[in-house]
Amino acid sequence: MSQLKQTPSQTVGPFFAYGLTPTQYGYDLKSLFTPVLAQPNAQGEHIRITGQVFDGAGNAIMDAMVEIAQPDGSGQPITSVADAEARGFTGFGRCGTGTLPQSHYEFFTVKPGVAAAGQAPFINVCVTMRGLLVHTFTRIYFEDEAEANGKDAVLASAPAARRATLVAKREQTAAGPQYRFDIHMQGDKETVFFDL
Amino acid sequence: MKPDLNNSFLAPRDWTSHSPHIYPGYKSTLLRGPKQPLVPIKQALAQLDAPVYGVEQFGPLDNDLTKNAVKNGDPLGERIIVTGRVMDEDGRPVRNTLVEVWQANAAGRYVHKVDQHDAPLDPNFLGAGRCMTDNEGRYSFKTIKPGAYPWGNHPNAWRPQHIHFSLFGDYFASRLVTQMYFPGDPLLSYDPMYMGAPDSVRELMVSKFSLDVTQPDYALGYVFDIVLRGPKATRFE
Numbered sequence: 001m002s003q004l005k006q007t008p009s010q011t012v013g014p015f016f017a018y019g020l021t022p023t024q025y026g027y028d029l030k031s032l033f034t035p036v037l038a039q040p041n042a043q044g045e046h047i048r049i050t051g052q053v054f055d056g057a058g059n060a061i062m063d064a065m066v067e068i069a070q071p072d073g074s075g076q077p078i079t080s081v082a083d084a085e086a087r088g089f090t091g092f093g094r095c096g097t098g099t100l101p102q103s104h105y106e107f108f109t110v111k112p113g114v115a116a117a118g119q120a121p122f123i124n125v126c127v128t129m130r131g132l133l134v135h136t137f138t139r140i141y142f143e144d145e146a147e148a149n150g151k152d153a154v155l156a157s158a159p160a161a162r163r164a165t166l167v168a169k170r171e172q173t174a175a176g177p178q179y180r181f182d183i184h185m186q187g188d189k190e191t192v193f194f195d196l
Numbered sequence: 197m198k199p200d201l202n203n204s205f206l207a208p209r210d211w212t213s214h215s216p217h218i219y220p221g222y223k224s225t226l227l228r229g230p231k232q233p234l235v236p237i238k239q240a241l242a243q244l245d246a247p248v249y250g251v252e253q254f255g256p257l258d259n260d261l262t263k264n265a266v267k268n269g270d271p272l273g274e275r276i277i278v279t280g281r282v283m284d285e286d287g288r289p290v291r292n293t294l295v296e297v298w299q300a301n302a303a304g305r306y307v308h309k310v311d312q313h314d315a316p317l318d319p320n321f322l323g324a325g326r327c328m329t330d331n332e333g334r335y336s337f338k339t340i341k342p343g344a345y346p347w348g349n350h351p352n353a354w355r356p357q358h359i360h361f362s363l364f365g366d367y368f369a370s371r372l373v374t375q376m377y378f379p380g381d382p383l384l385s386y387d388p389m390y391m392g393a394p395d396s397v398r399e400l401m402v403s404k405f406s407l408d409v410t411q412p413d414y415a416l417g418y419v420f421d422i423v424l425r426g427p428k429a430t431r432f433e
Contacts, residue, residue, distance in 0.1 A: 009214045020298070069245060081253070193232075
């Protein structure tokens with residue numbers, strides 16, 4: 001059977017905000033996806049995830065877009081809009097780095113449950129920006145899941161010296177628990193990116 | 197037929213179809229493209245859910261960029277119709293999938309606050325739209341043909357006319373962000389983003405003029421088909 005070739009990827013460019021994250025940036029269009037995944041009624045531990053995206057010179061990137069996808073607090077995927085509404089949880093978030101101080105991104109979500117036996121809880125991440133011709137995929141793991149992380153096959157497949165780039169650091173803030181997850185595109189601390 | 201989600205995988209990214217992460221002609225890649233090799237993983241389809249969304253979240257004019265931001269008249273420029281099919285590599289339609297687009301106006305100016313190009317904004321044009329594919333994987337937009345515009349990559353650098361596209365397909369990993377170009381654009385061969393894609397596949401990003409899609413007395417029609425990664429079928433032959 002003849003196969004069609006995949007359409008080539010191109011950069012998202014510097015001007016995606018009014019199309020992909022319009023509400024966050026103050027444009028007159030309602031965003032389909034926002035930094036808020038979890039409503040107050042969502043089951044599970046409510047957390048904030050935040051961080052910066054750094055280029056190879058160590059500068060925080062102000063025109064990146066970060067997307068996360070995850071199951072709910074019990075490890076169940078969200079399967080429809082009605083399902084998301086019923087559970088108060090969308091399972092998917094999108095945030096540009098152009099509106100918060102020092103080019104941070106942020107998500108308001110719940111800590112994901114374990115999706116399948118033997119795995120540690122994790123969040124799928126897609127990062128794209130001007131200067132990136134093909135988007136990158138990574139994962140957020142959680143530092144307070146050391147035992148589960150130690151048994152996770154995907155985490156183990158990453159080079160040992162770079163594994164820590166996939167683990168978010170837990171911090172306690174006045175507003176509640178927060179995980180810090182910085183993404184380094186290059187350099188000594190280059191984040192592990194997956195070909196998935 | 198639905199694949200067994202726990203034991204099925206997505207066809208891999210075909211790196212003969214995509215640019216390298218570092219492409220020196222496009223300067224911004226130098227500090228932003230990862231340098232370490234990607235770590236390959238096989239993630240079951242069950243854990244690659246695309247976001248959920250529905251047409252009920254859309255405005256009624258979300259796929260008509262000639263009307264969805266009108267304040268006091270029609271936007272200036274050449275009206276066009278852009279349509280095509282979203283398919284996987286086996287030609288199967290990707291149904292009910294989100295297609296998001298954004299673009300410059302007819303003068304080559306983006307609404308984005310960071311765009312400093314000295315060309316006029318159009319008060320009646322936002323340049324953003326979205327729609328869902330139908331049962332055949334088909335999408336359609338009405339819009340204004342975007343203008344070319346200068347950028348700072350190198351002396352006298354101009355982006356060819358293009359429309360940005362963002363899709364997910366059925367899975368998180370089938371995500372595609374791309375740009376649609378126009379046939380015959382003389383700027384294509386000078387554009388490092390376009391030229392960054394492998395020679396054999398570049399033209400897949402160039403739409404085709406279609407007289408069938410063209411609506412008499414209204415707008416020219418362009419066809420842009422999009423191929424995403426799909427589930428990898430196990431065949432017994």
